[in-house]
Amino acid sequence: xxxxxxxxxxxxxxxxxxxxxxxxxxYGGTVNLFWYVQYPGQHxxxxxxxxxxxxxxxxxxxxxxEFIKSKFSFNLRKPSVQWSDTAEYFCAVSSSxxxxxxxxxxxxxxxxxx
Amino acid sequence: NAGVMQNxxxxxxxxxxxxxxxxxxxxxxxxxxxxxxLPEEGLKFMVYLQKENIIDESGMPKERFSAEFPKEGPxxxxxxxxxxxxxxxYFCASSPDLNEQYFGPGTRLTVT
Numbered sequence: 001x002x003x004x005x006x007x008x009x010x011x012x013x014x015x016x017x018x019x020x021x022x023x024x025x026x027y028g029g030t031v032n033l034f035w036y037v038q039y040p041g042q043h044x045x046x047x048x049x050x051x052x053x054x055x056x057x058x059x060x061x062x063x064x065x066e067f068i069k070s071k072f073s074f075n076l077r078k079p080s081v082q083w084s085d086t087a088e089y090f091c092a093v094s095s096s097x098x099x100x101x102x103x104x105x106x107x108x109x110x111x112x113x114x
Numbered sequence: 115n116a117g118v119m120q121n122x123x124x125x126x127x128x129x130x131x132x133x134x135x136x137x138x139x140x141x142x143x144x145x146x147x148x149x150x151x152l153p154e155e156g157l158k159f160m161v162y163l164q165k166e167n168i169i170d171e172s173g174m175p176k177e178r179f180s181a182e183f184p185k186e187g188p189x190x191x192x193x194x195x196x197x198x199x200x201x202x203x204y205f206c207a208s209s210p211d212l213n214e215q216y217f218g219p220g221t222r223l224t225v226t
Binding site: 004006032036042043044045046049051090092100101102103104105106107 | 117118147149154155156157158159162170173205207209212213214215216217218219220
């Protein structure tokens with residue numbers, strides 16, 4: 001069975017600080033990887049995704065993530081955060097099977113102080 | 115193109131009542147997924163449906179929960195005889211092609 005671990009439950013940063021959120025997954029086969037964001041009071045939105053190819057993936061709003069297969073990791077990064085990045089961030093994995101349901105991590109709450 | 119719609123957004127039920135949660139996928143999407151988010155936890159997969167078919171219900175509790183996606187109309191997640199432990203946020207997602215899922219705003223169910 002797949003599992004996803006997000007190591008940080010709550011991260012607090014000042015504006016302009018750099019961000020890295022950890023995500024590790026457990027699965028033996030081919031996976032697709034995602035980062036979703038949930039802003040306060042809003043629904044989940046896709047930040048970025050990795051299916052194959054270049055392991056460095058660029059998403060919306062200046063976010064990027066790097067897939068390191070040997071470490072089973074897909075960490076999210078942003079060089080300079082803004083107050084508007086305050087949100088909850090979820091890493092998710094799907095297998096290449098027929099259903100493609102997502103397995104989510106428990107989420108990381110990011111608070112950016114102005 | 116309107117996003118995934120869910121209603122109601124908030125639902126309060128007493129123990130023993132039935133809860134019906136509705137999900138209208140995005141236009142052109144034939145794949146619907148339901149997820150549940152318990153307090154302080156991530157989203158957990160419940161069921162995957164295509165029109166008129168349940169494809170994978172491996173995440174659904176064995177009793178009291180059912181889901182459908184009829185030929186016409188929204189997908190319905192039905193919880194019979196609700197208990198306090200059913201209190202959670204229920205999210206629906208739709209997909210055109212199994213590769214990317216678009217989420218609705220969720221229904222927050224509170225069982226009193």
